[in-house]
Amino acid sequence: MKTVDGATYRAQMQVLQHARSRVERAQTLAMTGLKETKGSDAPTWFADLKNADEEAFSLQRSERALSAASRRLTASESALEPLGAILAQLGEVTTQGGSDLLSARDRASLAQTVRSLKASALALANTRTDDGYTFGGLTSNTAPFDPAGNFVGSSDVLQLQVNSEWIGTGVDAAQIFNPAAGVNIFALFDTIASALDANDGVTTRAQLDAVRTAVEQTSDGRSELGDKLQLVSRLDDAISNSKVRLSEQRAKSVEIDPLRAYSELAQASGALEAALKVSSQAMKLSLVDYI
Amino acid sequence: MSLFSSLHIAGSGLAAQTRAVQISGNNVANSATPGYSTRVVELSATGSERVLGVTLGMTVRKNDPFLRTSLQQSQARLGFEQGKSEALQRAESVLAPIEGDQLLSALQGFFSAADDLAQNPSSIAVRRTFLAQAGSVSNAFVARSATIKGLVSDANKRLAAAAGEATSLAAQLAELNKNIASGASSGDGNAGLMDQRDQVAGQLLALVGGQAVTDERGRISIMAFGSAIVAGEHSLSLSMQPNATTGQMDIVATGYGSETAVVTARATTGEMGGLIAARDGELAQQAANADALAFDFMNAANAIHQSGYGLDGATGRALFAGPTSVTDAASLLVVSSAVAGQPNAVAAASASGTLPGDNRQALLLAGLSSALSVSGGTESVLGAYQRSNASLVGTTELALATHAQASGQFELSSSMLEQAVGVSLDDQMVQLQQFQRSYQASAKVISVVNEMLETLVRL
Numbered sequence: 133m134k135t136v137d138g139a140t141y142r143a144q145m146q147v148l149q150h151a152r153s154r155v156e157r158a159q160t161l162a163m164t165g166l167k168e169t170k171g172s173d174a175p176t177w178f179a180d181l182k183n184a185d186e187e188a189f190s191l192q193r194s195e196r197a198l199s200a201a202s203r204r205l206t207a208s209e210s211a212l213e214p215l216g217a218i219l220a221q222l223g224e225v226t227t228q229g230g231s232d233l234l235s236a237r238d239r240a241s242l243a244q245t246v247r248s249l250k251a252s253a254l255a256l257a258n259t260r261t262d263d264g265y266t267f268g269g270l271t272s273n274t275a276p277f278d279p280a281g282n283f284v285g286s287s288d289v290l291q292l293q294v295n296s297e298w299i300g301t302g303v304d305a306a307q308i309f310n311p312a313a314g315v316n317i318f319a320l321f322d323t324i325a326s327a328l329d330a331n332d333g334v335t336t337r338a339q340l341d342a343v344r345t346a347v348e349q350t351s352d353g354r355s356e357l358g359d360k361l362q363l364v365s366r367l368d369d370a371i372s373n374s375k376v377r378l379s380e381q382r383a384k385s386v387e388i389d390p391l392r393a394y395s396e397l398a399q400a401s402g403a404l405e406a407a408l409k410v411s412s413q414a415m416k417l418s419l420v421d422y423i
Numbered sequence: 424m425s426l427f428s429s430l431h432i433a434g435s436g437l438a439a440q441t442r443a444v445q446i447s448g449n450n451v452a453n454s455a456t457p458g459y460s461t462r463v464v465e466l467s468a469t470g471s472e473r474v475l476g477v478t479l480g481m482t483v484r485k486n487d488p489f490l491r492t493s494l495q496q497s498q499a500r501l502g503f504e505q506g507k508s509e510a511l512q513r514a515e516s517v518l519a520p521i522e523g524d525q526l527l528s529a530l531q532g533f534f535s536a537a538d539d540l541a542q543n544p545s546s547i548a549v550r551r552t553f554l555a556q557a558g559s560v561s562n563a564f565v566a567r568s569a570t571i572k573g574l575v576s577d578a579n580k581r582l583a584a585a586a587g588e589a590t591s592l593a594a595q596l597a598e599l600n601k602n603i604a605s606g607a608s609s610g611d612g613n614a615g616l617m618d619q620r621d622q623v624a625g626q627l628l629a630l631v632g633g634q635a636v637t638d639e640r641g642r643i644s645i646m647a648f649g650s651a652i653v654a655g656e657h658s659l660s661l662s663m664q665p666n667a668t669t670g671q672m673d674i675v676a677t678g679y680g681s682e683t684a685v686v687t688a689r690a691t692t693g694e695m696g697g698l699i700a701a702r703d704g705e706l707a708q709q710a711a712n713a714d715a716l717a718f719d720f721m722n723a724a725n726a727i728h729q730s731g732y733g734l735d736g737a738t739g740r741a742l743f744a745g746p747t748s749v750t751d752a753a754s755l756l757v758v759s760s761a762v763a764g765q766p767n768a769v770a771a772a773s774a775s776g777t778l779p780g781d782n783r784q785a786l787l788l789a790g791l792s793s794a795l796s797v798s799g800g801t802e803s804v805l806g807a808y809q810r811s812n813a814s815l816v817g818t819t820e821l822a823l824a825t826h827a828q829a830s831g832q833f834e835l836s837s838s839m840l841e842q843a844v845g846v847s848l849d850d851q852m853v854q855l856q857q858f859q860r861s862y863q864a865s866a867k868v869i870s871v872v873n874e875m876l877e878t879l880v881r882l
Binding site: 168169170182268292 | 538790837
């Protein structure tokens with residue numbers, strides 16, 4: 133096949149253009165850290181990239197939901213814990229007040245203590261954070277307990293979904309403070325205080341079982357919160373593991389190894405330099421120079 | 424035979440070698456001229472016993488009809504693939520970028536804001552942010568629709584430019600056909616005209632595709648778009664005109680007697696055919712996908728929002744408004760005036776009795792990211808969007824691959840034709856040497872005959 137100059141020059145131009153394109157591509161890959169420069173270079177890689185981004189977004193949302201759930205549950209736990217101590221104190225006062233050796237004056241003093249404990253318990257029941265009243269349920273903008281201790285909140289708690297798990301972000305305050313089959317805690321305070329005011333040791337002593345029930349109600353509430361916090365912790369661990377897996381998968385299928393990127397760039401640059409030298413030599417070879 | 428006959432014989436040699444050198448010189452001068460075919464000198468011995476010498480015949484233009492036809496076919500195919508792949512690459516860079524996807528960011532922002540609303544349904548600040556993100560989504564859909572329309576407009580502009588260029592080239596080709604048929608010379612015999620004719624035909628084929636047919640008089644006719652764009656010495660003109668029914672631009676061919684025909688449906692070759700394929704194929708599909716997604720998303724979000732309750736206890740309010748059908752839905756989507764700027768109107772609750780902490784509708788809105796709520800309940804919002812982008816990417820990849828293939832075929836055809844008819848400087852240098860030596864030899868013969876005549880005269 134005869135070699136003509138036009139074909140030779142065209143071939144040289146193509147080689148140089150190809151070498152330059154390789155260098156540009158290698159530069160872009162080294163800068164972006166991705167295996168490809170655009171989706172149409174490798175549609176399956178593009179799909180992997182978008183799937184990884186979508187999964188990362190989904191994990192981010194789950195993390196935020198867990199954080200919100202954890203915050204609310206921790207606030208509930210922080211409010212119930214001192215309530216247990218208050219009820220323990222109530223038990224002590226009730227035991228003391230039930231003694232036959234106490235005078236009316238002593239019992240009156242204990243009644244004051246009980247009323248003070250009730251006020252503390254009421255304050256805990258009406259704990260408020262940036263998320264609203266902790267035990268308000270869905271009516272979180274209004275105090276769930278009136279000054280008399282009657283529950284005026286919502287038994288429904290805010291639900292959040294993480295992956296396919298539903299998490300209640302609180303406990304039903306009615307079940308803790310005034311369950312249908314349990315003890316009305318605030319009424320209990322009033323009953324004990326009234327009995328002490330009336331210097332009635334027998335009635336006072338008779339409330340001890342109710343105090344124990346109230347303590348159990350609080351413990352049950354804390355236990356429920358504990359279960360939910362454990363669920364949050366488990367989901368958090370799962371998300372952390374997923375993030376690690378996603379990061380590894382992304383590094384493998386979407387991102388380019390930096391060392392390989394720089395190596396390809398060096399190779400492409402070397403190939404361009406070689407192509408330029410060869411072109412220079414090839415274009416010098418002509419009979420015109422020898423005649 | 425007399426000595427004077429010998430002088431004539433040598434003289435014919437001088438004349439022939441001089442002309443041959445001129446032709447070689449012309450070849451060398453045009454070695455870099457695009458489309459130039461080597462001219463070949465035809466020398467033949469004068470064939471009678473009484474009249475000897477050398478005769479310079481026609482200057483022949485080298486040609487290879489098979490390779491030339493192959494090149495023309497590859498030019499037509501390359502034009503199509505180039506038009507299509509370039510249009511799709513432009514679309515991919517703005518509609519399916521690796522990073523900075525406006526609509527995807529807006530949708531993700533909307534779902535994140537819905538998450539925040541679900542976590543804190545009574546917060547006015549959170550509700551304001553949710554409405555702002557809803558506005559971002561509607562703006563992003565509008566922007567995407569505008570971008571696609573811009574790509575279509577760009578394709579139409581390129582089509583208009585190509586139509587104008589094709590019309591001009593067709594007229595040039597018709598004129599060249601006329602000159603070739605009438606034997607008009609461009610100073611190089613008909614060879615120069617034929618070189619120009621082949622160049623113009625190649626450029627026209629790249630634009631309109633189709634087939635080139637050469638008749639016995641050397642005239643090329645181009646058949647494309649179901650019409651004779653060039654028929655001998657006549658040519659059509661191509662232009663773009665709006666179609667009132669489809670709202671799209673059509674290719675119109677205007678004939679010799681000003682009769683017109685819409686040829687868009689038959690424009691399946693050449694660069695114009697490639698642009699039409701991209702415009703009416705993938706770009707139209709992307710527009711339809713954006714409209715369908717916007718409409719379905721609006722309906723899904725509204726169904727949830729309208730059954731929910733705002734902080735003010737009211738219900739039945741839509742979150743989005745604008746489109747009444749799928750047609751052009753993406754460009755019409757807006758946040759409903761019933762909720763715009765009114766955070767209390769955002770319906771995060773499922774019942775009025777559980778305000779303000781009820782977040783069940785907010786959870787459903789957030790769940791739209793993965794719920795099968797669009798495309799007839801077969802896809803999620805984000806899934807449908809990713810599928811649309813994946814389709815564009817896949818189509819572009821295929822177009823690029825076929826373009827590369829067509830480009831390679833064109834380069835091969837060009838190279839083969841050039842090797843067959845192009846100028847080889849080495850060949851021309853050798854021939855120059857040959858003609859120069861022959862000239863010197865003929866001059867020597869004259870010199871010898873001259874000396875012989877002098878001897879005779881001195882007798």
